[in-house]
Amino acid sequence: MRVALLSNWHVHAKDYAAQVHNNPRLELAGVWDEDPQRGQRVAKELTASWFPALEQVWEDETIAGVIVTTATARHPEIITQAAAHGKHVFSEKVLAFTEDDCQVILDAVDKAGVRLMLSLPRLSDPYYLYTQQAVNEGWLGQVNTVRCRVAHNGAVATAENPRGWLPEQFFDPVACGGGALVDLGAHPIYLANRLAGQPVAVTARLNSLLGRGVDDTSVAVVEYENGVMGVLETGFTSGKSPFILEVHGSRGSVLVEDGKVRIRSEELYGGQWETPDLPQQQPLPMEQWVAWIEEGRAPLVNRQDMLNLTRVNEAAVRSHAEACRWRIRGFT
Secondary structure (H helix, E strand, O other): OEEEEEOOOOOOHHHHHHHHHOOOOOEEEEEEOOOHHHHHHHHHHOOOOEOOOHHHHHHOOOEEEEEEOOOHHHHHHHHHHHHHOOOEEEEOOOOOOOHHHHHHHHHHHHHHOOOEEEOOHHHHOHHHHHHHHHHHOOOOOOEEEEEEEEEOOOOOOOOOOOOOOOOHHHHOHHHHOOOOOOOOOHHHHHHHHHHHOOEEEEEEEEEOOOOOOOOOEEEEEEEEOOOOEEEEEEEOOOOOOOOEEEEEEOOEEEEEEOOEEEEEEOOOHHHOOEOOOOOOOOOOHHHHHHHHHHHOOOOOOOHHHHHHHHHHHHHHHHHHHHOOOEEOOOOO
16 A cells, blocks of 8 residues: 655654555655655655655545644644545544544545544553453452653753754644643553543643743643543653553552553452563554555554543643633533
8 A cells, every 4th residue: 555654744754654664565655745855855765755745645546545744733634635535544643632623534534434543552552451451351440540651851951952852843832732741641641541431521730841832741630431530641851751550449550660560459369469461562553554444454543542632632731721620521
């Protein structure tokens, strides 16, 4: 299947190009970029064709799909255009800033009958799959709290990168719709949503320690329909912060640190802490996308994941702006 890479705005664009290169089912047809100099440079690096105009991608009937790594603000425009021209879409998170914009995209995709995949890769990881199994099997009893932290040092000054290694465009509040929470915080949000259920309200503080126009150190407390509480942390200012996922219930807990899992449950191992065997890694979202298109195999990432990710982000932005607990529309 021939696919085009639409923009190199996002830091993961080249990662997705590498996934295309390593997938025998995929072929990179070429690159388009809103920045012609950047696009031509990347096309040369990837030994791929350069499309000066987006219309060239739409008109090329040999291109079956597109990888959207533009600024998030352009997702509704670009994805709906792709759908209208019959192109399947793989997109970087998040789908859009608001639930209304997500619905516009989903309606366009449904009308065109194309497949839309959002890159939520941690849903394929063994530590998540085991933790979800522990919840589903009742090993933790009644779950009451989910805590997840994903943070890095992207904005931390070093001798090599005085403003950090994240590209400057990641601090553009218009293009990004925010900072750490909307980007890196997506991972804690979609993981917690899966483990805890339907989010109904959010209380968030989106702080800017560095004063660069977007949040760089953020916390969101998410309330779920079943009473579970989620404490979600993220930031661009943490030098050595591990990935942390905790799920606590009436009969046990699962603790994950940098992919290493421990469980303590009244149901297992005599109630002692144990390091369990983990399930196998599942295919990454791009592999799921291709299998969905070519074989009709349902992906792990679903529409509810996409919508709830945006719902929590949108509510967090409103909560911070108005210094209040923000109820998600339609669920409270």
